[in-house]
Amino acid sequence: AQSVAQPEDQVNVAEGNPLTVKCTYSVSGNPYLFWYVQYPNRGLQFLLKYITGDNLVKGSYGFEAEFNKSQTSFHLKKPSALVSDSALYFCAVRDPTDSWGKLQFGAGTQVVVTP
């Protein structure tokens, strides 16, 4: 069975500082990994994905994530955080053998960026 863990309920960072949101996964085979962001009273917005290839993937709004197979991690990063990045971030995993494309979500990490 697949699973994904986000060990931090909340991450606090000052504006301009680097932001990292952690995610580890467990899935048989090579996983499909995703990051989504949810702003208050909004649906989920897709940020980026890792399917195959370069371990460093770049996504929307200046975010990037690094796939680390040995550590089974897919941490989300942004070099310089903005106050507008304050939101709820979800890591998700998909079993590539599941042709229906169901996503398993982590618990979510609340990011708070202070001015």
Added chain:
Amino acid sequence: SAVISQKPSRDICQRGTSLTIQCQVDSQVTMMFWYRQQPGQSLTLIATANQGSEATYESGFVIDKFPISRPNLTFSTLTVSNMSPEDSSIYLCSVALLVGDTEAFFGQGTRLTVV
């Protein structure tokens, strides 16, 4: 990408009643999913809406409580039946354009409060 319109955006309902949530996509999609996000929690998949056949439900969700329709490749409905306060959640429609490594897109969600 896909533009997903979900209606209603929010509702307050009396216990014992039912609410039908609509999900309209601006293009034909292969896969449609319904998720639930309980207050302060992550997303949980309710079911996969299959075009022309019965939905496929995840463990813990049953058709009598959450009947789903999908009459064509651009539209689906989720009904929350015989509601109780425990059903108060955000319900999200999600679509995947193709079977494969594509990301899923989400509607804005329906915030349901049962009183």
